[in-house]
Amino acid sequence: MVYFEKMLNFFLSILTILRAHSQKLKLIMQTKTTKISTGKLTEAMVERFKIDGFLLVEDFFSHEELDRFGSEVDKAVRYRTVDDNRSHGDKNLYEQTFVQCMGLWEDNAPLRPLTFHQKLCATAADLLETDCVRLWQDQALYKEAGGRKTDAHLDYPFWPVDKPRLVSAWIPFDGCKLGGGAMGYVQGSHKLGICRFVDIGHLKDEEPYDILKDTQVSSRPLVWIEAPKGSVIFHHALTIHTADANRTNKTRRVFTTVYMADGCRRTRDDFSVYLDRDGIKKGDLIAGPGLPVAWPRDEKQLPKPPSVLGPKTGFGLAD
Numbered sequence: 432m433v434y435f436e437k438m439l440n441f442f443l444s445i446l447t448i449l450r451a452h453s454q455k456l457k458l459i460m461q462t463k464t465t466k467i468s469t470g471k472l473t474e475a476m477v478e479r480f481k482i483d484g485f486l487l488v489e490d491f492f493s494h495e496e497l498d499r500f501g502s503e504v505d506k507a508v509r510y511r512t513v514d515d516n517r518s519h520g521d522k523n524l525y526e527q528t529f530v531q532c533m534g535l536w537e538d539n540a541p542l543r544p545l546t547f548h549q550k551l552c553a554t555a556a557d558l559l560e561t562d563c564v565r566l567w568q569d570q571a572l573y574k575e576a577g578g579r580k581t582d583a584h585l586d587y588p589f590w591p592v593d594k595p596r597l598v599s600a601w602i603p604f605d606g607c608k609l610g611g612g613a614m615g616y617v618q619g620s621h622k623l624g625i626c627r628f629v630d631i632g633h634l635k636d637e638e639p640y641d642i643l644k645d646t647q648v649s650s651r652p653l654v655w656i657e658a659p660k661g662s663v664i665f666h667h668a669l670t671i672h673t674a675d676a677n678r679t680n681k682t683r684r685v686f687t688t689v690y691m692a693d694g695c696r697r698t699r700d701d702f703s704v705y706l707d708r709d710g711i712k713k714g715d716l717i718a719g720p721g722l723p724v725a726w727p728r729d730e731k732q733l734p735k736p737p738s739v740l741g742p743k744t745g746f747g748l749a750d
């Protein structure tokens with residue numbers, strides 16, 4: 432009898448694992464993938480984004496463009512981190528998530544055409560349903576081999592902006608598969624009214640709160656996306672997202688840009704490196720050399736970088 436119960440429990444646990452896997456696969460397969468060639472999204476794509484809070488757009492960049500920009504970002508990250516000889520294990524928990532280098536457009540002229548890529552900026556404007564967007568930030572997020580998962584969070588609470596009118600573009604130079612630092616998004620979470628700050632950077636020395644366990648959040652599908660090379664994933668500033676650990680032996684090379692609808696104002700006076708640098712105070716309109724108009728603009732007239740550079744790595748609190 433005991434033997435029979437043990438066998439039954441064993442089969443039940445196998446069944447549970449298989450169910451979880453098939454659910455995960457089903458979600459990946461259900462993910463809406465879209466193709467664009469002109470830089471303008473279809474209405475259906477914008478609608479999808481409005482419902483899900485994220486959108487995978489395939490064949491956005493040519494492989495040639497990605498290889499060219501990818502090697503420029505590699506160079507820029509190497510330059511920013513050249514003095515850092517620590518092993519992966521010696522870094523703090525946040526640094527073990529990825530190597531983060533922000534504001535790369537500022538000190539790397541060959542990267543400016545990527546950050547201000549007109550198709551990218553026009554797509555951000557389409558998704559925000561506005562006719563003018565500013566650059567909020569760009570950054571490399573290089574998740575090294577063995578890099579830990581990115582703790583689930585939403586971006587908006589990090590940013591002292593009066594409206595959540597920001598959209599991120601996540602650009603994997605080599606594509607990205609599950610097990611290699613792939614992104615997962617909680618479908619429709621941008622509409623839940625959740626704006627909790629999750630301290631993924633241990634900025635306030637707090638353990639990150641597991642927002643995925645929040646009852647409102649856990650009842651919604653967490654959609655894992657495998658992004659083929661050439662694709663871009665866009666997400667809304669209120670969408671809860673995470674990335675899996677990098678269990679491959681290669682760095683996950685990702686570049687992200689964030690665009691903000693023009694006309695937003697600063698809401699808080701707490702530390703914000705780019706707003707402080709441009710002298711933008713609480714209540715002021717957000718505009719300045721470090722936050723230039725990204726769309727519409729003349730493709731040949733890329734913005735000039737601000738005279739003071741931002742932090743080399745991380746958020747700039749430790750620099």
Ligand SMILES: O=C(O)CCC(=O)C(=O)O
Nearest residue numbers: 572581586599601674687
């Ligand atoms: O790339 C990752 O691991 C996380 C990306 C992310 O959090 C973001 O783009 O907002």
